[in-house]
Amino acid sequence: MGSLFRSEEMCLTQLFLQSGSAYDCISELGEMGMVEFRDLNPSVNLFQRKFVTELKRCEEMERILGYLLREIKRADIPLPEGEVNPVAPLPKHVLVIMEQLQRLEVELSEVTRNKEKLQKNLLELTEYTHMLRITRNFVHRSAECEPPQVQYEEFPFLEKDSMMDYSSMQRLGAKLGFISGLIQRRKIEAFERMLWRVCKGYTILSYSEIDEYLEDPDTGEPTKSVVFLISYWGEQIGQKVKKICDCYHCHVYPYPNSNEERNDVVEGLRTRIQDLHTVLHRTEDYLRQVLNKASESVYTWVIQVKKMKAIYHILNLCSFDVTNKCLIAEVWCPVNDLPILRRALEEGSRKSGATVPSFVNRIPSNDTPPTLIRTNKFTSGFQNIVEAYGVGNYREVNPAPYTIITFPFLFAVMFGDLGHGVIMALFALWMVLYEDNRKLKRTRNEIWNTFFEGRYIILMMGLFSVYTGLIYNDCFSKSLNIFGSGWSVNAMFESGNWTWDSTLRTNAFLTLDPNVPGVFNGPYPLGIDPIWNLASNRLTFLNSYKMKMSVIVGISHMSFGVILGIFNHLHFRKKFNLYLVLLPELLFLLCLFGYLVFMIIYKWLAFSARDSQMAPSILIHFINMFLMQGDGVPPLFPGQVGLQVFLVVIALLSVPVLLLGKPVYLYWLHNGGANRIGMYRGYERVRRHSEEELSLMRANDMEEGSVPSDLSTSREQQKEEFDFGDMFLHQSIHTIEYCLGCISNTASYLRLWALSLAHAREYQHTTSNCILY
């Protein structure tokens, strides 16, 4: 199977890059995308590395690009849809891009500032217009409301002149002042109360609400404002009123003295507002133009800057050699990809026009290489699910190819509805057929993206659900009767058990008896018999069936997983693991739970309706097995008690073997046998790769004089210590985890029963409550 069965074979290589062509070589390697760089400067602080200035420049560009993207999105300008994948730009082109970006940023910020100022201006003028309009209504209204009175000579202020002007007030001997402005609606009551308390009735406040919403300049939200007009007597009061207005953040505008003045101001305001609108439009057009031009290339720049940043980050991981002319990098590379790696280096050297080519050298290592598993668009979804639980070690068996089938199958066991399965499969099929459609691939909706990424998983789940729905005989919570039910009602009548008058009319529910000949004609050939859908004791039958099915499926699944471990033990050449770890594990699992499965199947086959009165409960037998009590209940089969004791003893014995076998054996290997210590010490402790290969390579290196990196030698020393305590602790944790896990995981497979029950009932309730109404 190649790469999906277990992870790829990796090798550690050293790259020697000429400093002139380092950037291009790494760019080529990045496009190839198959190598992992090791950090050769772990002790150096991030800020002291060599290419820090370039990284800072990249981050500055990223900041500007982020700002640009935000502005473009705010202006609702569509971004180009096409797939762009530009290569990283050469360092000499970087300055050009940087300059362009900076220019764009400056222009954009200036234009936005201007626009904001203009908008603020416009708001003020609009408010002033509203205020003038409404205060005119105040004065008119008050004049209309007053009934015609006898006019006294001394007080001619009730004449047609509807405006209270200074002259009439001066006759009264008081200096009348006006303050007018706008205040937010939610503050108006508090304002009024404050005015009353402070000025003790020497002010008159009239106010009225503006109908339309005005934008609040601070928050940008539409708020309702109220226009007020305060008329006051006296200078002192005027000061107090002004202070109160300041306190409540009112926008105060000058109140015109006479009608003519008011009309002039209104005219002036109108022209100014019109001018402002035009200027604002022009500004917005210009802004859009700038953003449009930027939006064409913004994605290209984003990707280029990202690639550049990645290249400098990788360059920071490399170290310079003694002559300072060449960069050394240590790289994990799959063995199969070594030729591609060489070609990429040649390409990079050629592109940068270097005279001396960069080359690659394979070096031996004792470190654990990283795990690489190549996936295609179909298998990547399942591999991601498996990796969510943990990434396997190097060259361990990969559980992903099996989850391609088992994961959708177990989902389908829980889903189990033919109709819903068809809908699900069609939905996934649509996504798969149109997967190349760019609009589907590129949406920003998170939830849709999740579904789209898992389209193959959903397709498999739908297809298996169709099958399990067929077996459960559940199609939109109704049963299909393809082959004819195995249960016959007629036989109950013919045998005389039921009569028309007495039995049928007096009983609401009647149970068919399989003991009566002719009632049960054999099991339904494909799945659950459709008559159970009509029965009131349907759940009694289905629960028993589904629980036993869950246990059988669960034990099979778990045994399969344990058996897969054989491949690991054989590959890593630890045959002792087969006898000391795998065998006890299997024995424990199968002696206890495999026997349970056997009992289930035996009961299905051996007990029929004839002995239904004495059919034993498997659960009670299972519990009795552990308590070693066999006497209370009749046995399932002869010799059951003896067999159960035997199985329990084997299972209990396998636990200490699992716990102690491996540590004791390894301890004996490590210490026992005098001739083992000495010459072969170094040879023996290396367990990772093939031992001979490694020692040969070491010998070669010492002859050629090349030096493997310092780090790998120091790490080696630590690993070769055989720590019995550590090994024992590890093994005891594994034992406890395994034994407890067997029990709890078996029980947790009962979720297959629980969820399929929930799905069926849920849909049934939905149909009966919603659709039938």
Place this chain on the structure above:
Amino acid sequence: MAELSFVIPMSVMTLFWGIIGGVVPWFVPKGPNRGVIVTMLVLTAVCCYLFWLIAILAQLNPLFGPALKNDTIWYMYYHLP
């Protein structure tokens, strides 16, 4: 009769999933995905066959029958063959 109605479905299904799991893998063309496809076929056959087998074994010797409403019984007696 009861025996026959069990033997026929048993042999048909065993044959069907046996072909899918045992014969078709030999005909999968050689390519990078051969291993994955063979694994998928074998696992599908095993899982689906096991699931069907459990369903039919559970119903082979029923210990009790369905409890029907008398309306249903009346309908079944008169309208079903």
